[in-house]
Amino acid sequence: MLRVGVIGCGGMGKDHIRRLTNKIQGAVVTAVSDVFEKSAEEAAAICGAKVYADSKELIQAEEVDAVLIVSPGFAHVDSLLAAIAAGKRVFCEKPLCTTAEDCLKVVKAEEASGKHLIQLGFMRRYDRGYRQLKEALDSGAYGEPLMLHCTHRNPSVGENYNTPMAVHDTAIHEIDVLHWLVDDEYESAQVLLPKVTKYSHSQLKDPQIMLLRTKKGVCIDVEVFVNCKFGYDINCEAVCEDGALKMAQPSYPQIRKNAAVSTAIDTDCFVRFQEAYDAEVQDWVDNAAKGIITGPNAWDGYLAAVTADALVKAQETGQIEEIVTAVEKPEFYKA
Numbered sequence: 001m002l003r004v005g006v007i008g009c010g011g012m013g014k015d016h017i018r019r020l021t022n023k024i025q026g027a028v029v030t031a032v033s034d035v036f037e038k039s040a041e042e043a044a045a046i047c048g049a050k051v052y053a054d055s056k057e058l059i060q061a062e063e064v065d066a067v068l069i070v071s072p073g074f075a076h077v078d079s080l081l082a083a084i085a086a087g088k089r090v091f092c093e094k095p096l097c098t099t100a101e102d103c104l105k106v107v108k109a110e111e112a113s114g115k116h117l118i119q120l121g122f123m124r125r126y127d128r129g130y131r132q133l134k135e136a137l138d139s140g141a142y143g144e145p146l147m148l149h150c151t152h153r154n155p156s157v158g159e160n161y162n163t164p165m166a167v168h169d170t171a172i173h174e175i176d177v178l179h180w181l182v183d184d185e186y187e188s189a190q191v192l193l194p195k196v197t198k199y200s201h202s203q204l205k206d207p208q209i210m211l212l213r214t215k216k217g218v219c220i221d222v223e224v225f226v227n228c229k230f231g232y233d234i235n236c237e238a239v240c241e242d243g244a245l246k247m248a249q250p251s252y253p254q255i256r257k258n259a260a261v262s263t264a265i266d267t268d269c270f271v272r273f274q275e276a277y278d279a280e281v282q283d284w285v286d287n288a289a290k291g292i293i294t295g296p297n298a299w300d301g302y303l304a305a306v307t308a309d310a311l312v313k314a315q316e317t318g319q320i321e322e323i324v325t326a327v328e329k330p331e332f333y334k335a
């Protein structure tokens with residue numbers, strides 16, 4: 001049984017605690033911690049875990065084999081470095097860290113430890129639709145992928161959501177999943193800013209079209225529209241030499257009523273990607289005994305941060321920005 005300590009007991013933290021307690025095989029939550037005592041107490045009530053006021057103590061605790069980090073992004077770096085130093089496995093919600101520099105620190109610390117310890121919570125790699133696409137592309141039956149057309153739409157976002165968050169919070173999922181899908185790396189980024197919807201505000205340019213080009217020349221367009229109003233709508237189409245593949249949608253009944261045919265669209269990521277969240281955590285737990293990470297790792301977190309920085313720069317300059325990592329991918333992270 002993998003004994004897990006959870007750092008961060010907000011909405012997502014509690015969601016993972018419920019998942020680990022009620023659904024996941026082979027794990028038990030033994031410790032929880034949060035800067036807000038009330039949140040930690042509420043989380044402990046779900047799983048019967050011990051409450052730690054200090055997350056560093058939780059990481060060191062004897063009854064904690066592995067750590068799940070769900071605290072705000074800026075707090076990740078300290079917990080990650082402490083967990084690596086303690087030799088404990090980590091599942092870290094996105095982002096790995098809030099700056100590429102901190103991500104690189106974590107990458108180097110993990111490499112120096114000689115153990116693959118960190119899995120990053122980019123759940124889309126576990127989504128059935130993306131997996132089917134990947135399998136089809138990898139089969140070679142459709143030739144080389146040439147273009148990806150994607151949309152990432154949210155019905156609405158909070159008042160504090162601003163223009164760079166369209167990259168850091170939202171497109172970050174495409175940044176991770178799309179290079180994995182086509183087994184390639186990014187070369188450049190550009191952002192087009194159309195007319196702003198009446199549902200946005202002065203600090204948020206919405207929608208945006210993000211353009212990425214990979215080293216092999218695949219051109220990717222991602223429409224990010226976070227006040228689309230009609231649903232949580234994620235689409236991806238891969239146009240290849242010998243066919244075009246559209247990602248399957250979650251299946252809902254087709255309803256005929258009032259002289260119209262309709263099919264439901266999800267309204268948030270927790271429902272849309274529920275199975276993917278379950279699968280990523282189960283995979284992390286299953287791999288603990290083998291000491292391997294098969295999901296997104298710390299290097300993927302660093303790549304995502306570098307790519308996000310280029311996209312945010314492109315939002316500001318309107319130019320094509322290069323995507324360059326400070327170091328080559330270490331051997332340690334090559335499959």
Ligand code: ISE
Pocket residue numbers: 154169170173226269
């Ligand atoms: C949120 O943090 C997510 O991760 C969702 O998947 C994304 O759609 C949303 O825009 C983000 O704010």
